[in-house]
Amino acid sequence: MNVVIMGCGRVGGRLAGLLDIEGHSVAILDTDSYSFRRLPADFAGTALVGDGMDEEMLKKAGIEEADAFVAVTQADNRNIMAAQIARHIFNVPKVVCRIYDPLRRELFSSLGIEALTPTTTFAQMLKDKIEGVEE
């Protein structure tokens, strides 16, 4: 599978490593080259410095041949915009992004953007821990 990831934070970097080990072809974008320190030392994919909301940059990362696109930068709106470009401009078959704000996620899910919200899941997990609920 060809995968393009936008945002090389802890999550993006880790995901890139996991996919790379399984033999997928991964391109990862970040506006700060310092973020690429999070990639595993033996990472065989492509790391590109650039903005994932820019069409040209996405093309460089191989978005036109991509089977999946993942947007996991710190900012919800950047993720939403990039995901919509991947989905509606480049017709990438599988697009997933992270949206911290649950209400925003709800709205954009209804507009056809698949998103995960760590906020609600994680808050619930913390609550369960405090209350001693067994997993």
Add this chain to the structure above:
Amino acid sequence: MYIIVIGGGKVGFYLAKALLNEGHEVLIIEKDPLKTEFINNELGSICIRGDGSEVTTLTEVGTGRANMFIAVTGDDDDNLVACQIAKHKFNVPRTIARISNPKNEAIFKKLGIDVTVSSTNVILEDIEEEVPTHPLTHLLDIRGKGLEVVEVKIPPKSPTIGKKVKELSLPEGSILTLIIRQKEKPKVPTANTTLQAGDQIIAVTTPETEEALRTVLRGL
């Protein structure tokens, strides 16, 4: 009209001021507390501190009854998302987004934003108009019709000088609509109008034939 403005920077501030002067009900949403305070001191209490892409904030300010929603922050993504929420969640009839990257114009259209204003393009067009040597100037895009109004100046040594309009092989889809000459009244050219050096020609063309039109008129 009730108009909501997202972003209380310079653009948002002066925009709100102008809209207030026209008698509209205006509300600005701004993240920064200092900017919020400044606007409220200057323009009366019309600014609330908050995130323009947050459904809760937008509900609070009654976005559902807004006639127009204008997002003018410096970030294209924030403007896009705010407008999409206003449109799809609150059914605001008209959404306008400011964009900084001109390439986003087409993307925003495709994603359902009614109007985009590209400050970069506006400034570029002004510069083109001010630079006299520029061979072809964009005056106006006819929105959604694939046509544009351009201005071409006939240079002093162009081989077109002395030719009649009917002798030019104008590209299909291009038409000369007006000739402006110094010390003469602007006139609508006919097939028999002869071109002179220094003529300013206003033409309607398509983006595809623009280059061919320029070549025919300037002979370069």
